[in-house]
Amino acid sequence: MRRMFGVKKDKEPPPSIQDASDRINKRGESVDEKIKKLDAELARYKEQIKKTRPGPAQEAVKARAMRVLKQKRMYEGQRDMVYNQTFNLDQVGFATEGIKDAQQTMSALKSANKELKGMMKTVKIQDIDNLQDEMMDLMDVSHEIQETLGRSYNVPDDIDEEELMGELDALEADMGLETESDGVPSYLQPDKESDLDSELNLPSAPAGHTAHPAGRSNAQADDELGLPAVPQASIRG
Numbered sequence: 347m348r349r350m351f352g353v354k355k356d357k358e359p360p361p362s363i364q365d366a367s368d369r370i371n372k373r374g375e376s377v378d379e380k381i382k383k384l385d386a387e388l389a390r391y392k393e394q395i396k397k398t399r400p401g402p403a404q405e406a407v408k409a410r411a412m413r414v415l416k417q418k419r420m421y422e423g424q425r426d427m428v429y430n431q432t433f434n435l436d437q438v439g440f441a442t443e444g445i446k447d448a449q450q451t452m453s454a455l456k457s458a459n460k461e462l463k464g465m466m467k468t469v470k471i472q473d474i475d476n477l478q479d480e481m482m483d484l485m486d487v488s489h490e491i492q493e494t495l496g497r498s499y500n501v502p503d504d505i506d507e508e509e510l511m512g513e514l515d516a517l518e519a520d521m522g523l524e525t526e527s528d529g530v531p532s533y534l535q536p537d538k539e540s541d542l543d544s545e546l547n548l549p550s551a552p553a554g555h556t557a558h559p560a561g562r563s564n565a566q567a568d569d570e571l572g573l574p575a576v577p578q579a580s581i582r583g
Contacts, residue, residue, distance in 0.1 A: 363442060367435040374428040377421050384418040 361369075391411035398404040 363435055363439045367432060367439065370428055370432050370435065374425060374432065377425045377428060381418055381421045381425065384414050384421065387414050388418070 388411060391407055391414065394407045395404055395411065398407060
């Protein structure tokens with residue numbers, strides 16, 4: 347069968363955009379080299395035209411210069427078409443690369459979406475809320491325990507804060523009245539005995555014997571304060 351029909355040849359894969367772009371760029375470079383050669387030839391003809399006198403020789407040089415100039419214009423047109431083709435291929439290449447990037451992005455998103463769906467099956471919002479509530483309750487209990495352990499056993503609960511503030515103000519006032527000699531506050535100084543007699547403004551007791559009135563017996567004794575003693579009544583049997 348192979349001898350009769352032959353073997354089917356494998357088709358070559360179509361050239362890629364990069365291959366086509368490289369090939370066109372080579373064509374453009376060859377065209378640029380030809381244009382440079384024509385420019386050099388035109389410059390030589392221009393010098394010859396300047397040096398020759400008007401006449402048949404100068405006209406022949408001008409004719410050759412015109413021919414070279416036409417070739418240059420033709421190559422410049424080809425170069426412009428090559429550059430346009432290269433530009434179009436570059437645009438298509440950019441679009442192709444963008445589509446490939448989009449495909450890879452879509453594939454990555456699909457894979458991530460599938461993975462997230464699998465993970466979300468194991469994580470529930472209700473479980474998270476319940477866990478947060480339990481943690482808040484535990485923190486409240488821990489705070490209450492710390493407050494209970496931090497209580498003072500010697501401080502009663504029925505202390506009047508206003509009374510404490512009054513005592514504090516009194517202490518501050520006493521501290522402001524410190525003596526200049528020793529700098530001891532008044533509430534730390536020893537108590538001084540008050541002179542009761544000077545406060546009451548009483549007369550002092552007589553120091554000598556008091557005079558007895560006339561007609562009174564001198565036999566009557568005085569008491570311990572210097573006053574006449576009260577006579578004791580005789581007890582009759």
